[in-house]
Amino acid sequence: DTAVSQTPKYLVTQMGNDKSIKCEQNLGHDTMYWYKQDSKKFLKIMFSYNNKELIINETVPNRFSPKSPDKAHLNLHINSLELGDSAVYFCASSHRLRVRYNEQFFGPGTRLTVL
């Protein structure tokens, strides 16, 4: 009965590879997010989708492409992985976009290590 789940939990790969991280929420939320947390624990938003529509796209390299097949899923595909992509990636969801007081529910994170 996990609320926000991510797979895989750990991902170790070589530079230049392409990889995907999957996220699913069973909370019935409309809005989903991807965050990147670096080694200093700084958490930065990357993307946000509301009902499958991209609404936030921070200055993230084009190598990162989110995809939302339905409002319960938000996947992150990364092309040509670089060393600097090593981080923990968190998926999150919240109830509804235009509600002003929205708490976010986070997944357990995916630790990506690029060698």
Added chain:
Amino acid sequence: SQQGEEDPQALSIQEGENATMNCSYKTSINNLQWYRQNSGRGLVHLILIRSNEREKHSGRLRVTLDTSKKSSSLLITASRAADTASYFCATDASTGTYKYIFGTGTRLKVLA
């Protein structure tokens, strides 16, 4: 940027003591939230305080908000070893961008 900043960066206290951590931000907000992150885990929402509120309580947590100083504090009373975690504040801009900016976090260690 609107990035919040927590201080102290790290805090170590004995079980039973109170822990206070502060968050400062840069622009007007609709609300401010506090989250906890246990090691190796995702963030968990603790409490939300609206811009028109000055103080809020939830169990052993007390949050204050001073919009004139653009700052908030989180007080954990009678701390327990299980409170050991990183604590983050998150603010949303009142300009309607619908995104939250997280602070740099305070790492709290409660010694048994």
